Amino acid sequence: MLNSEFTVQFYKYPDRLHWRHAMVRLGDDEHGVWVGMRSGGTVQRGAEPPIAHPHAFVSVISEDGWFIPIFTPADPRFTVYVDIATPVTWSSDHRVEAFDLDLDVTVGPDGQVSVLDEDE
DSSP, X not given: OTTOEEEEEEEETTXXXXXXXXXXXXXXXXXXXXXXXXXXXXXXXXXXXXXXOSSOEEEEEOSSOSEEEEEOTTOSSOSEEEEEEOOOEEEETTEEEEEEEEEEEXXXXXXXXXXXXXTO
C-alpha cells in the first residue's frame, strides 16, 4: 500500500540488532519496492535511542539482491550508499529484514567511489 509506514531492519550476524529505518512505501516496479524517508525521519542503531536523520533519502529493496542502495542527494558525505547485505526476508507487508555483511560502497558528491569496512 502506497504511503504506508514501512520498517527496514538490519541485523548483524547471527541475531544482533543493527540499523532500523522507519520509512514510507513509495511504490513497486521491476527493481523492487521503493521506500523513502523525509529529512528528520527516525533511524535507530541497535538499542540506542532513535535519532532524526538529517537528510531525506530513498531506497529500493529487491527480493533477491545482495545489496540495498540508499540514495541521498543532499548528503555532503555521499549521494549513494550501498549496504552489502543478505537477500531480504519479508516478516510482514510493512517490514523487511536483512543481515548487514559489513561491506559498504559509497559514491560521493564528486563521483568518487569508496569501499568501506573491508577490514571487517
